[in-house]
Amino acid sequence: MAKDMMKAVIEVDGARVSFGAVKALDGVTLSVMPGECIGLVGHNGAGKSTIVNVINGGLTPQEGTVASDGERLDRYNITIARGRGVRCVFQELSLCPNLSIVENTRIMHHELGGFGWRAKAAKVIEKSLDAVFPGHGIDSGQPVGDLSIAERQMVEIAMAFSDAGIAPRLVILDEPTSSLDASLARQMLDHVRRFVASGGSVIFISHILHEILETSDRIVVMKDGRVVAERPAGEFDHHRLVEAMGSVANDDAFQRSARELAAAPVVLKHQAAGLPFTARQGEIIGLAGLAGHGQTELLLALHAAQSNSWWPRRDPLVTFVAGDRRLNGVFELWSILRNFSIASLGDLSRGGVVRTADEAERGADWKGRIEIRTQDMDNGILSLSGGNQQKVLFARALATRAPVILMDDPMRGVDVGTKQEVYEIIRQEAAKGRSFIWYSTEMDEVRLCDRVYVFRERVITAELVGDDVNETNIIAASFEGVAA
Amino acid sequence: MISFGRLAKKPWIWSWIAAFVVWFATIMVTGGASTLGLSQAALTFAAFSIIVGIGQMFVITLGPGNIDLSVPATMTLAGTVALKLMNVDNSMVVPGLLVAVLIGVAVGVGNYALIKALRIPPIIATLSMSFIVQSAAIWTNRGLRIKPPAVLADFTTSSTLGVPNVALVALGLSLIAWVLLEKSVYGRWISAIGQSMAAARMAGIPVDGARFVTYLFCAVLASVAGYLLACFSGGAALNMGAEYLLMSIAVVVIGGTAVAGGDSNVPGIWGASLFMFLVVSMLNTYGIGAGIRLIMTGLIIISVIMLAGGRRTGMR
Numbered sequence: 001m002a003k004d005m006m007k008a009v010i011e012v013d014g015a016r017v018s019f020g021a022v023k024a025l026d027g028v029t030l031s032v033m034p035g036e037c038i039g040l041v042g043h044n045g046a047g048k049s050t051i052v053n054v055i056n057g058g059l060t061p062q063e064g065t066v067a068s069d070g071e072r073l074d075r076y077n078i079t080i081a082r083g084r085g086v087r088c089v090f091q092e093l094s095l096c097p098n099l100s101i102v103e104n105t106r107i108m109h110h111e112l113g114g115f116g117w118r119a120k121a122a123k124v125i126e127k128s129l130d131a132v133f134p135g136h137g138i139d140s141g142q143p144v145g146d147l148s149i150a151e152r153q154m155v156e157i158a159m160a161f162s163d164a165g166i167a168p169r170l171v172i173l174d175e176p177t178s179s180l181d182a183s184l185a186r187q188m189l190d191h192v193r194r195f196v197a198s199g200g201s202v203i204f205i206s207h208i209l210h211e212i213l214e215t216s217d218r219i220v221v222m223k224d225g226r227v228v229a230e231r232p233a234g235e236f237d238h239h240r241l242v243e244a245m246g247s248v249a250n251d252d253a254f255q256r257s258a259r260e261l262a263a264a265p266v267v268l269k270h271q272a273a274g275l276p277f278t279a280r281q282g283e284i285i286g287l288a289g290l291a292g293h294g295q296t297e298l299l300l301a302l303h304a305a306q307s308n309s310w311w312p313r314r315d316p317l318v319t320f321v322a323g324d325r326r327l328n329g330v331f332e333l334w335s336i337l338r339n340f341s342i343a344s345l346g347d348l349s350r351g352g353v354v355r356t357a358d359e360a361e362r363g364a365d366w367k368g369r370i371e372i373r374t375q376d377m378d379n380g381i382l383s384l385s386g387g388n389q390q391k392v393l394f395a396r397a398l399a400t401r402a403p404v405i406l407m408d409d410p411m412r413g414v415d416v417g418t419k420q421e422v423y424e425i426i427r428q429e430a431a432k433g434r435s436f437i438w439y440s441t442e443m444d445e446v447r448l449c450d451r452v453y454v455f456r457e458r459v460i461t462a463e464l465v466g467d468d469v470n471e472t473n474i475i476a477a478s479f480e481g482v483a484a
Numbered sequence: 485m486i487s488f489g490r491l492a493k494k495p496w497i498w499s500w501i502a503a504f505v506v507w508f509a510t511i512m513v514t515g516g517a518s519t520l521g522l523s524q525a526a527l528t529f530a531a532f533s534i535i536v537g538i539g540q541m542f543v544i545t546l547g548p549g550n551i552d553l554s555v556p557a558t559m560t561l562a563g564t565v566a567l568k569l570m571n572v573d574n575s576m577v578v579p580g581l582l583v584a585v586l587i588g589v590a591v592g593v594g595n596y597a598l599i600k601a602l603r604i605p606p607i608i609a610t611l612s613m614s615f616i617v618q619s620a621a622i623w624t625n626r627g628l629r630i631k632p633p634a635v636l637a638d639f640t641t642s643s644t645l646g647v648p649n650v651a652l653v654a655l656g657l658s659l660i661a662w663v664l665l666e667k668s669v670y671g672r673w674i675s676a677i678g679q680s681m682a683a684a685r686m687a688g689i690p691v692d693g694a695r696f697v698t699y700l701f702c703a704v705l706a707s708v709a710g711y712l713l714a715c716f717s718g719g720a721a722l723n724m725g726a727e728y729l730l731m732s733i734a735v736v737v738i739g740g741t742a743v744a745g746g747d748s749n750v751p752g753i754w755g756a757s758l759f760m761f762l763v764v765s766m767l768n769t770y771g772i773g774a775g776i777r778l779i780m781t782g783l784i785i786i787s788v789i790m791l792a793g794g795r796r797t798g799m800r
Contacts (some may be wrong), residue, residue: 309685309692320686328682333746334675342676343687345669352668396687 007070008033009170009201010086015054015064024050025061026225032170037192037202039216039233041209042245043415045373045385047225048205052172055203056088057081085169087160089176094156097145101125101155104144111165120164128162129154132191133184148292149324150441153179157188161195170201175386177206178412179323181291181441182475189215207415208442209241221245242416261450267435268317268404270305272298274459279404279435284426286449286469287439289478294458295439296323299406302437306404312346319343319402321393323409323439329393330381337363337377340392344400366395370421387414394422398429405429407438411445423448443471454478495740495747499755502738502788506762513769522765524648528716530757531654535709536728537735537753538661539702543606544736545665546695547678547745553610554591555706555732556725557617562587562707563714563724564621567630574635581711588707591617592700599699600692618722625722632715640716650712657705662750674698678745706732735760738788759788 008031017025025047032038032055042048053059054066057078066076068084095104105121106112112121122140129136133154144152153176160171173192177185185208192202192215206212212219212233219236221229221244229244236244264280271277277298279285287295299320306318322329331339341348341359348359363377370391374384381389390410397405411419426436426448440446452469454462454477462477491497507526511519536555543552562584569583570576591613598609631637639649665671673694676684685691709728714720737743738759739752763784767777 303686307685307688309690310696311693312690313688316688319688322683322686328680328686331676331679331683331746333679333742338672342672342689345672349669352670353663354667354669354672400688402688 006034009068009084010055011067012051012054012061013065013067015051015061015066017050017054017059017061023225025054027064028222028225028227030055030220030227032201032203034169034201035196035199036217037196037204037215039212039219040203040205040222041207041212041219041241042222043387043417045388046222048222049174049385050225051222052088052174052203052205055081055170056086056172083166085166086172087168087170088172088174089153089156089160090174095144095152095159098143100143101138101140104155105140105159105162105164108159109162109164109166124162124164125155125158128158132158132161133187149179150181150184150291154184161191168195168200170203171195172203172205174205175207175413176204177208177211179291179409179441181289182443183290185211207413207419209238209416213238213241245416268302268306268437270298270302272301272460274461275453275463277453277460279437281403281435282430282433283451284430284436284438284449286446286452287437287455288446288452288474289455289461291441293455293478295455296408297458298455299408299437299439303406314346316400316402318404318406319397319400321397321405321407321410323407323412325386325389325393330389332382334381335378336372336374336381336384336392339381340366340377340396340399343396347401362399366399370395370398370425371418387418390414391418391422398425403433404435404437407436407440409439409441411440411442443474446474447471494749494751495742496749496752496755497740498788498791499738499740499752499759501755502784502791503755503759503762506759506766506784510762510766510769520646522762524643524646525765526758526761527651528648529761530754531648531650532709532713532716533728533731533735533757533760534654534753535657535712536706536732537739537757538658538750539705540732541736541739541741541748541750541753542661542665542674542698543702544733544741544743545674545678545745545748546698547681550606550678550695550745551610551733552595552699552702552706553607553729554595554614554617554703556727556729557614557621558588558591558703558706559710559713559725559728560720560722561591561617561621561624562710563720564625564722566711567632567714567720568624568628570633570636572631572633574633577633577636580633580636581708584707584711585704588704589700591707592696592703595703596696596699600696622722625720629719629721631719636715637718640712650716653712657708658750658754665748665750670694670697675746675748678742678747731760734785738785760785 011031013029015025015028028047028051030051040048050059054061057076057080060076066073073080096107102118102121102125105125106117109124112124125140129138136154138151138155144155147155157176161168176188180188189211192204196202204212204215213236216233219231219233219241220227223245261280261283264282266278267281268279269277287298289295303318303320307313307316331342337359340363345354348355348362367377372391373388381392384392390413394410430436438445438449446452447469449469452464452474453460454464454474456478464473510522536559540552540555543550565587566580566584570580595610595613598604598613599606642649644652673689676687676689677691677694681691710725713724717724735753735756738756739749741748741752763781767780772780
C-alpha cells in the first residue's frame with residue numbers, strides 16, 4: 001500500500017509511563033500516517049490521555065521513543081511538537097477565560113507577533129471558525145469567560161485547526177464533542193473528514209462510538225495502558241467495539257421502561273419562560289434542545305430556589321451533579337473522600353462534628369457501587385482521570401437524601417461501561433421514588449427519560465411524553481420557531 | 485524517624501523549624517542564661533499575634549480576596565471601651581469582657597453587611613469599617629489612659645506553672661479553632677468555599693452563613709486580643725493595634741496557610757508567631773541597629789516563606 005511507503009507524522013514506539021505504582025502506559029506503539037483519522041477508544045483510565053500527552057510533547061515516556069517523519073527525536077517537547085504541526089484539543093478546556101478569543105489565539109500561536117497582531121489573530125481564528133462551524137455566530141472580540149461551554153469548545157476546536165504560519169498536520173481531539181449538540185458535532189466531524197482528505201492526520205478520542213465508527217479510518221482500542229486491538233474501522237461495528245473495550249454490550253439499557261407517572265405527586269414546580277415546568281415523584285425528566293439554550297440556567301434556577309445560602313437545610317429537596325466540573329464541581333485541594341462526602345455531611349456528623357469513621361465507610365461503599373478507580377479514597381481528587389472525577393460527583397449527589405437530583409450534562413467524558421452502570425443506578429433510584437432532572441447533549445440519554453422538555457432560545461417550547469420521546473420529535477422541536 | 489517524613493510534608497513545619505533555629509541562635513549568644521526568660525517573653529508576646537492570627541486565618545481560608553483589615557481598629561476599640569467600662573474595678577472584669585466581645589460582634593456584622601449588602605470587596609469593606617471603628621475609639625478614648633483592674637493586670641502579666649497566662653488563653657482558643665477547622669462541618673464548609681465558591685454553593689453549602697460566621701469570629705478574636713493586650717500593657721493606647729495588621733497576615737502566610745484559600749492549619753500560627761517575636765529579639769541581642777534590624781526581619785521572613793512555599797508546590 002502507498003501509505004506504508006509514506007513516513008509517519010508521529011511514531012511512538014514502546015512507550016512506558018508510570019505515575020508511582022500506577023502504570024499509565026505499558027509499552028504502547030502507535031504511528032500516525034498522513035491523511036488518516038485514528039479513532040482512540042477505551043475506558044476512563046485506559047491511558048488515552050497519557051498517550052496523547054506523549055504525542056503532544058507534554059510528557060516524556062520513561063521508556064520508548066518518539067519519531068517524526070522518519071527521524072528519531074531524542075529531545076521532544078511541546079514546542080518541538082507544535083513546530084511540527086501537532087495540535088491538541090483537550091478534554092479539560094484550556095483557554096484563558098479572562099482574555100478574549102483573539103488574545104487567546106495570540107497565546108496559542110507564537111508566530112502572531114509584532115504590529116497589528118490583533119487584526120492578524122482575528123483573521124486567523126475567524127477563518128478557522130467559519131471553516132469548521134459555518135454560521136457559528138461567535139464574536140472573536142468576546143472574553144472567553146462569557147462564552148457558554150459549547151462555544152468555548154467550538155473556539156478550542158477552531159483554534160487547533162487554525163493556521164498562522166505553521167500549518168496543522170496532526171490534530172488530536174480529546175472528547176471534542178462532549179459539550180456539543182448533535183448539529184455542531186456533525187459540523188465538526190465533517191470538517192475532520194475534509195481535513196483528512198486534504199492530507200492532514202487526526203487522532204480522535206470519543207466515548208460516543210458511532211462518531212468513532214463513522215469518522216475514523218483506523219480504530220485503536222486501549223485497555224489498562226496497552227493497545228488491545230488495532231484494525232481498520234470497517235472491521236468494527238458498535239457491538240464488536242464495545243466487546244474489544246472489555247465491557248458487555250447491553251442493548252436493553254437503551255430501552256426505556258414504559259411507566260405510568262401522570263398520577264404521581266408533583267415534587268417540584270417552576271414557572272420558567274414558555275411552558276410551565278413540573279416534576280413528579282419518581283420521574284426522569286430530560287431537558288433537550290440545542291446546547292446552551294437555557295437548560296443549565298433552568299437547573300441553576302431550580303437549585304437556587306430550593307437552597308438557602310444562610311442556613312443549612314435539614315432535608316434539602318434538590319442536589320446537583322455538575323457537568324462543568326472545574327467550574328462548579330470538584331474541590332481541587334481535597335481528597336476523593338472529602339469531595340464525595342461534602343454534600344451529605346449533615347448525615348455524617350453529630351453536634352456539628354464530622355464522624356470520620358462513618359464518612360470513610362460510606363465512601364468505601366460508594367467506591368464499590370460506582371467503581372471509582374483508585375487504590376485509596378484519601379488520594380487527591382486530581383489523581384483521577386476526568387471520567388472518574390465525574391463518577392465521584394455522581395456519587396456525591398446520589399449519596400444525599402435529596403429526592404430530586406439535578407444533572408447538568410454529567411456524562412461528559414464518561415466511558416460506555418460506566419454510563420450503563422450509572423443509567424442502571426438512576427433507574428433503580430427512580431423506581432424508589434427519586435426524581436431526576438437531566439440535561440443531556442446526547443440523544444441516547446434523552447431517550448431514557450420519561451418526559452422531555454425541549455428548549456429553544458431559553459424558552460421551553462415543547463413537552464414530549466412517553467413514546468413521543470424520540471430523536472425525530474426532539475430535533476423537530478429544537479428547530480421550531482427559528483424564523484422568530 | 486518514620487514520622488519525620490510525614491512531618492516534613494506538613495505545611496506548618498517550616499515555621500516551627502524557623503522559630504526553633506532563631507530561639508537556639510539567641511540563647512547561644514547569651515550562653516543559655518536567658519533561656520527561661522526569652523521563652524516566656526516569646527510565649528507572652530506571641531499569644532496576641534496567635535489570637536488575631538487565627539481569626540485572620542479563618543477569613544483567608546474563605547478564598548481569594550477575603551481579608552479582614554479592621555483587626556487593628558477592632559483591637560483598639562475593644563480595649564479602650566472595656567477599660568473605660570471597668571474603670572479599675574475588679575468586679576467589672578466579666579462585663580468588660582462581654583462588652584469587648586459585643587464590639588467584635590458588631591464589627592463582624594458591619595463588615596459582612598458591607599461586603600454582602602453593598603457588594604464591596606472585603607479588602608475595601610473592612611478597611612472602611614476600620615476607619616469608622618478607629619474614629620469611635622478616638623472619640624471614646626479622648627487621650628485618657630485608664631489603668632486595667634488589678635486582677636486583670638496581674639492575670640495577663642503572670643504565669644501558671646511557668647507558662648504565661650495569656651499563652652494559656654491563646655492555647656485554649658487555638659484548640660477551639662483546631663476542632664472547628666479540622667473536625668467540624670463548618671471547617672469543611674469554609675475550606676470548600678475557599679477552593680470554589682460556585683462548587684460550594686452547588687454542593688448545598690450555606691455560603692453566606694458560613695462566610696458571615698467567619699468574619700464574626702475574626703472580629704471577636706481581635707476584640708478579645710485587644711482586651712487582653714490593653715490589660716497586659718497597663719492601659720489602652722490608640723495605636724496599640726497598629727502592628728497587628730501586618731502581623732496577623734504575616735503569621736498566617738508564614739504558618740503555611742494557602743494565601744489562595746481553602747487550605748489552612750492552626751499549628752503554623754504558633755510557629756510563625758513565636759518566630760516573628762524571636763527574630764526581633766535575636767537581632768536585638770546581637771546589638772544590631774533599628775534600620776538594619778527591619779531589613780533583616782524582612783529578609784528572614786521572605787526566606788522562610790520561600791522555603792515553605794517551594795516545598796508546598798512540590799507536594800501537589
